[in-house]
Amino acid sequence: MSDTIETFGHSLLQHGKEGNRIYLMKFDKRDEKVLLKYLDTLANKENYTKIVAKLPFSHKNSFKDYGYEQEAVMPSYYQRHQDCVMMSKYLTEDRAKIQNASKLEKIIQSVQKKAGEPPSALPGLWRLRRLTENDVPALAQIYQTVFQSYPFPIFDEQYLLETMADNIQYYGVFTSDGLVAVASSETDPAHLNSEMTDFAVLSEYRGYQLALHLLLELEQQMKQQGYRLLYTIARSLSYGMNSTFAKAGYSFGGTLFNNTQISGSIESMNIWHKEI
Structure with a gap:
């Protein structure tokens, strides 16, 4: 629900x-x-x-x-x-009660050492582009595959269509198999900031730094559109997502403990931010 x-x-x-x-x-x-x-x-x-x-x-x-x-x-x-x-x-x-406090701290310290690391190039025939209404069924399917549950109704095609027409810009990576990785930018035009969120990569395509490729593309698009502050609320125990934002030069802003229900359990979330 x-x-x-x-x-x-x-x-x-x-x-x-x-x-x-x-x-x-x-x-x-x-x-x-x-x-x-x-x-x-x-x-x-x-x-x-x-x-x-x-x-x-x-x-x-x-x-x-x-x-x-x-x-x-x-x-x-x-x-x-x-x-x-x-x-x-x-x-x-x-x-x-704070769970796994030492592990959370170790992840933050470790990923901060990766600041500025660029991603390797995408394989030749893979493409990254903004998603359209025609991509919504594949987008919903990826979210259903990657997440057991989520705090927003991203499994619902109608919700995705409505947000796509409103304030959320979705991007994805395509291979010969179709759409394999996605992310979005939830824009706040009134305050010139945007949340980099809803990253999902199919398991068989992990290891290609697709989340980082998506993040850098989103960042470039937001800069061109006049946004000034980008941020994310990332799962604190996800080394990969925290590493992605550290590599892209985001700064750690704190942890929201026992905050968000994702994939069946309540998790602590890290804030990362970057002025552009």
Whole structure:
């Protein structure tokens, strides 16, 4: 079951039982006072165990007063005028416990040594391009193959079509077998930033650095379109994805612990960011 995405005033939030959390995706200062109370009310009603909020640094203290703690930061997120902070509130002791802390730290330290490593060239007949409506069935199939579950309905062709027509740009790598690797850029034109997300590579095509090729192409396209801050929220135990962003010169911004339900379990997520 996919999470619910709803508006509250001028803000946008996502919540659901699989991740057992609320994610304040877009915050509007006009909603602040009533929104903070609503998040608590919704969490209590649904027995959620975590609330995570993405908001401007200038509103950090208001959330801190409500029991939130900063877990990550993305500099110059709002049109380069203000940083973004990721604030989290844990509602049970179990949700707050950090698992595999030493392993998480080792991955971060290891991948940071790979900054600037370029990918090898794509094999001659392979092609990378932006996806269109005609590619949606193959796109949905890749997501269904790679992920057991996901916090957004990326298995649904209608959802993919709607987001493709709205604010998400999808790119893919094609071989003689068809579409074998995909990624997307979820753009925020109002704040000139974009999330590099939804990376998926078929298992038989791993080892060709396709995620890095996709990331670099997305980055080039975003730069041409005037975006200034790129970021990702990557699975913290995925050495490959964290390495991909480190190789592309992204900076580590912090970890959202026990944050996101992917492929059947709740995982901690690392923030990586880059100004372009």
